[in-house]
Amino acid sequence: MSIRLLAAALLTAAFCAPAGAQGFYVERSGTKLLAPFKKVVAKANESTVRVRCDDRDAALGTVVTAAGHVLTKASELRGKVTCRLSDGTEYDATLVSVHKETDLALLKIDAEGLKPVTFADSKPVPVGHWLAAAGPYTDPVAVGIVSVATRDLGPREFVPAHNSNRGYLGVMLDMSAKASAGGAKITGMMKGSSAAKAGVKVDDLITAVDGRDVSGGTTLREILDEYRPGDTVTLKVLRGEEGMKLKVKLTPPGEQTREEVQNSMGGELSGRRTGFKTVLQSDMVIAPKDCGGPVVDLDGKVLGLGIARAGRVETWVLPAETIRPLLADMKAGKFAPVSASK
């Protein structure tokens, strides 16, 4: 099956999961093509660690100090976080800082003598230049070209940060400022709403999720960003004078626009793929679980971090120019981490 590529019109569609990107990796990142890149990523690979959460590969990490500071993709972190080095040793990681705007998290592991990256400027690197995403072993995890040189996203391009892979209650919320007092008010139910099935009703006020207070629609969404479809949450609900607790199993989003459907054709996307102000856009295919590692040009210069698999045709690199000024503050723990695990 193939579909024609009209954009921007809304279309409700129920498609099954994509078949996966195997073919592309063979064409694009097959052994033959990757061979000349081994030299290119050799140095950056030494600064790349595998970040694991609850014993599963969650992201890559970029070593930024010899003493064990590692940058990674914050929104992929859940539960118990460890870093595995290329020699196989695995360290427990402490979360030092989370910078929400860039989705960067700074981890600290109790290791010494690590090889930190040196960030170079990404802006001078023009369209067409090769990029390689470093990995924890000898190959890059992806290669591709600069599709659009480092740019600030304009108002028509910038989409506020949210986690698209989060779990959904299937409710409409009162998002007005005056409503944000004491809870999130339900103004409507979506078709097939998991909350409705669990007994939640229109006009209910959700005051807490799993014991965390909800002050309004915005905080409820922020909390739910950390959950995935299939997770079960306990809602504290106020209905008139009556308080109650309801268990809801979260679902994936019910309806997708035509644009969302097309972008999902070709493999999994990062949950957090919006909210970045400045990006370098590449056609390389970094899998969501391989984001957070260094991205280099053919000279091995570290231009930034692979921060999001953002669509069928694009992976976004967070430019070194954005990362560098944040490092000192992050090391000092300036951006207090919100609890990454629930």
Added chain:
Amino acid sequence: MLSRRHGFAFGLALLLAASPALRAAEPKWPVGRTTPPETVEDLKALETAVGAVVTKVSPATVGIIVRITDEKSEAGSGVIVSADGLILTAGHISGDPGRECEIRFPNGKTVKGKALGRNDKVDSGMIRITDKPPKDGKWPTVEVVKSADVAKNQWVVTLGHPGGYRPTRPPVARLGRVLSNDKTRMQTDCTIVGGDSGGPLFDLEGRLIGIHSRIGWSLTENVHVPTDAFKKDWDEMLAGGEVGQPKKPSKAILGVEFDEDAPAARLANVLDEGPAEKAGLKGGDVITKFDGQAVATADAVRAIIFKHKPGDEVPVVVTRADKTLTFTVKLAARSP
């Protein structure tokens, strides 16, 4: 503003790459090479070629916006191929001949355009810029070459406006290889998505070889209309013609359902009270002659019906259980 700054930066990079001292150090990537780069030097030659292509062809790569209603619009891409403003795009972007659209240039300039012809089957389309040309009288263009000369595994560059034109983003470049190439369909692993439709596919000299059309589930299923398919219908499309099967339903109807799996024009059913039933045709009949012309397929019958008006009386010869029967059918009007 941003894209202008980018343009300047590319220009500079090109200038450096073109200087004799550097050219000696950097071997050129042969446009027809079908093997992967084997060394870092190969990779550098390839990226230099890609950068030069993008600089050369971006000015002629445009965004196309079609307003469907006040609230709804659809977005695609296109590329200018003649200095007087002829744009090649996908047939599903240009739409019905005469349909108006807006053309957006990478530098932000907006002009008006009008659809010429298309071939809906292969998804090729043409648009003519209707605004006055720039001061020098010429729109920026790209060169069109024969797509049959493009080899499998040759490296190619895609440009376009994924998701639709964005004022703060120049045309988006993607690199890949040709996976298959025939007369009406070229497939690459240059990833494309909605909004890229109608956008250009180039060889590494920056010559147009295809126009983006559609995608499949995998990242290697990116389908382009080869330039040879455009050339085949060129004059007819330029004159505003709809090549291939007409998309609009015929005005006259026969009142039958064809058996689409049959190798002949075999009727699956005749509609109650329809023209065919009234004339005496039955389900299972195979039409062998329609309006005096021998027909071997349902499409052949449809093509003849398309030329008729409601009320026309048409002789129909059918085979029914080894018998040859002749009827006269009075075609009816399609109910609105």
